[in-house]
Amino acid sequence: MSSLIQNPELRRSVLVTGGASGIGLASVHWFLDRGWNVVAADLNEQSGETLTSSVGSPANFRFIKTDVSQEDEIVAAVDCAVDSFGRLDCLVNNAGIGGAFGPVTEIETEDWDYTFEILVRGVFLGTKHGSRAMIRQGEGGSIVNTASVGGLRSGGAPQAYSAAKAAVIMFGQSSAAELATNRIRVNTVCPGVIATPLVGASAEQISDDLRGIQPWPDIGQPEDVAEVIGFLASDAARFITGAAIPVDGGLLAAGMRLDEAFGNNAGLRGLVGVNRGTTGGKSTVRRRIG
Ligand SMILES: NC(=O)c1ccc[n+]([C@@H]2O[C@H](COP(=O)([O-])OP(=O)(O)OC[C@H]3O[C@@H](n4cnc5c(N)ncnc54)[C@H](O)[C@@H]3O)[C@@H](O)[C@H]2O)c1
Incomplete structure (x- = not known):
């Protein structure tokens, strides 16, 4: 049994990426x-x-400007938790964008790479440095x-996004098997x-789109x-890993x-581009060439 469970009064520390909006913000x-x-x-910022x-x-509470795809910035975010609060007990790898969309014949390679840099490399880097701190x-x-x-x-998201999220699920399973020995x-x-x-979109619009x-x-x-x-971060989930x-x-x-x-995917509607989400970066969209 970990000492955290033995000492539930200990104030725990969490790092939440993409913590300034949406799901990350609600988690914060x-x-x-x-x-x-x-x-x-x-x-x-x-x-x-x-x-x-x-x-x-x-x-x-601390906020730190971080690009999860940059190793030195992830290291700085983990250090921020450890230096400010003396420990890191939970890491939520949550930052995300919509990424590349459009017909596979037309997606720009740099938009594909951008999608994987944020959604997959970001989770790898977080797991690498977050687990190092926890192991220490x-x-x-x-x-x-x-x-x-x-x-x-x-059937629910652009190919690049779906492929990246499938990678996150499998990386999560693999690292769960590896890190269990460290009780992570x-x-x-x-x-x-x-x-x-x-x-x-507004809740009303989403509600209309999802009817049926x-x-x-x-x-x-x-x-x-x-x-x-939050449940997965807590001791109530102590026997759940790799899920x-x-x-x-x-x-x-x-x-x-x-x-x-959503009226068929953007690719089938002849649109190509990249969705940089709420990062402040500029999204692009154009009509397909072919
Ligand atoms: N909203 C949905 O319907 C939905 C569905 C499935 C999965 N998700 C996933 O949930 C997660 C959170 O999405 P959300 O809906 O809350 O979106 P959001 O846009 O409200 O929040 C995402 C946050 O991530 C930040 N971010 C993006 N790129 C970053 C980077 N490189 N480094 C650090 N921060 C970065 C953004 O600035 C933003 O604050 C994402 O991984 C997303 O793919 C969302």
């Missing part, structure tokens, strides 16, 4: 509400400033990755459609995913007909 609040020390790491002023800069500490820990239902089945659990949440700025596609009558909220992330848990209102159960919900 989940942990702060329960007294954790929290480092929110995000590429978008403006969202980070908004977050910092909204939580009122308490002693148990010697008390175990929990790593939670945010993948997507798109990583479990096609690695789990993955697979959200369905969640009303966040990344989706960029998502069985559960309510629209997924970032807090619905944060609850599962990939859909949080999707039954989308997968009903066959995942998301392309239908």
